[in-house]
Amino acid sequence: MTHAPLDALTPDDLRHADSYKWTKYPEGVLPLWVADMDFPVAPGITRALTERLSRGLGYHQLHGDAPLMARLHAKLRGQGLTDLPDEGWVHFLPGVVPGLYAAVRALTSAGDDVITMTPIYPPFLSAITDQGRTVREAPLQVTADGWRIDWAALDAAVTPATRLLMLCNPHNPTGRVWTADELTRLADFAAQHRLWVVTDELHADLTLDGTFTPFAAVRDDLRERTITLTGPCKAYNTAGLGIGAAVSHNPALIARLARAGQGLMGHPSALSVTMWRAALEEDGTWLAGVLAYLRGNRDFVADFLRERLPQVHFHAPEATYLAWLDLRATGHGAGIAEHLLAYGLALNDGATFGAAYAGYARLNFATSRAILTEALTRLERALT
Ligand SMILES: Cc1ncc(COP(=O)(O)O)c(C=O)c1O
Known part of the structure; x- marks a missing residue:
């Protein structure tokens, strides 16, 4: 998989009526919250599903596949x-x-x-x-x-x-x-x-x-x-x-x-x-491409925060596409997610991950680099 199709994803492509991630918040908000990736599924999965659909949808055999x-x-x-x-x-x-x-x-x-x-x-x-x-x-x-x-x-x-x-x-x-x-x-x-x-x-x-x-x-x-x-x-x-x-x-x-x-x-x-x-x-090619893109996005988040928002405490994840951000040194605590929403950015509120984590937020970076860049720019605007 090349990176071109992932780089080309736009909010207009991604916002469809059945997407929880993209419809929970008003149009114009960038939703980097729930842990879905914005990427299409592997072609091998699409092919297998299409083939399965051609054979009807009765109960799948129940004794274990x-x-x-x-x-x-x-x-x-x-x-x-x-x-x-x-x-x-x-x-x-x-x-x-x-x-x-x-x-x-x-x-x-x-x-x-x-x-x-x-x-x-x-x-x-x-x-x-x-x-x-x-x-x-x-x-x-x-x-x-x-x-x-x-x-x-x-x-x-x-x-x-x-x-x-x-x-x-x-x-x-x-x-x-x-x-x-x-x-x-x-x-x-x-x-x-x-x-x-x-x-x-x-x-x-x-x-x-x-x-x-x-x-x-x-x-x-x-x-x-x-x-x-x-x-x-x-x-x-x-x-x-x-x-x-x-x-x-x-x-x-x-x-x-x-x-x-x-x-x-x-x-x-x-x-x-x-x-x-x-x-x-799958032979691993599709997943390897996704992981390479995620590593690039993770490093981009780390560089952006170091250069532009050094008051945000962050340790780069070794797995997942989730960045756990400590925003407390920017003067924010409870209600951080609503504050960010006012700047067009939806992240998960840290307080839902344990009572002590008000002022933290979780950012999902499994999206195109362009959407991620715009999201981080909004974060900067909201915090400075
Ligand atoms: C650690 C962990 N467990 C479970 C889930 C949800 O799994 P499922 O949708 O299969 O219930 C998530 C979703 O983000 C998760 O991060």
């Missing part, structure tokens, strides 16, 4: 999830967020505590609080080298009622790709406190620097206590065709999660199965 399972098994093995069993290792879901909710329901009881490291993708918090469990926040710490796990904060957050650790790897919103050392220490922490672990690894294919390590690959006994959530929608930009999967070395955990969602999840749609299969059949 063998080619999809075989390809997913192989892909996860390639990423380091070796020794997954042949049976009972996967349960398909209508998306990863339903998996977060079902895992909380399956692995904890009302009144239990659940620990997670903030700032965090907001459905982590709602999956806990909506279901009558209590969030124990362990804030990350920011160092000169970027966001790091605060081990003392984890120790302080865990209680005798804590049953579950919810991990985001790579991490939304900071873009950290947790290292094998960090994950091993987290596994030690989970073992010490007898915690279950749910690790949302939806952004793994969007690793820009360094090496992604699955949490369940770092310590053999902990993988028996871990559910990994994954799906195609971030790397392949297919969120409108919801599908995801819960995976574990421990089939009993998968059965528990399936029971927790029984009757509520529906079954994966024919088009979503076709789409994921096609994504897994």
Whole structure:
């Protein structure tokens, strides 16, 4: 893929009536918020969907799609999830967020505590609080080298009622790709406190620097206590065709999660199965082109902020297309998102990622360089 088609995207191309990203805010606002990319899907996916449509849209067979399972098994093995069993290792879901909710329901009881490291993708918090469990926040710490796990904060957050650790790897919103050392220490922490672990690894294919390590690959006994959530929608930009999967070395955990969602999840749609299969059949060229473009945009954001808005604190993400901006030194706090909207820019308000993050904002840079440039120019205008 060359960069020309991505560079050529304009707001007029992107604003269509069915796009949540582009219709939530008035025309004229640049929407760099929800985590969709502005890029078209891979041609191989479009071809597969067109072919599938030519064969009608009855129920997709319900006993699990063998080619999809075989390809997913192989892909996860390639990423380091070796020794997954042949049976009972996967349960398909209508998306990863339903998996977060079902895992909380399956692995904890009302009144239990659940620990997670903030700032965090907001459905982590709602999956806990909506279901009558209590969030124990362990804030990350920011160092000169970027966001790091605060081990003392984890120790302080865990209680005798804590049953579950919810991990985001790579991490939304900071873009950290947790290292094998960090994950091993987290596994030690989970073992010490007898915690279950749910690790949302939806952004793994969007690793820009360094090496992604699955949490369940770092310590053999902990993988028996871990559910990994994954799906195609971030790397392949297919969120409108919801599908995801819960995976574990421990089939009993998968059965528990399936029971927790029984009757509520529906079954994966024919088009979503076709789409994921096609994504897994891709040879990597399309994704490599997207990652190259994202790296360029990430570096462009970093350069722009360093030169024009040095008061904005920012550590370049190692994965994802999300930039987590600390705007507090510009004099802003609660209400930052509304302030930016008045300047024609829609970002996610930091406060939704944890109460302590008022004055932060999350910017989605998966758009054309021209739109990104205009968005950053509006940010500068809004903050100076
Ligand atoms: C970490 C993470 N998990 C889950 C989701 C949503 O997944 P789904 O649309 O499959 O429910 C997102 C979307 O941005 C995400 O960033």
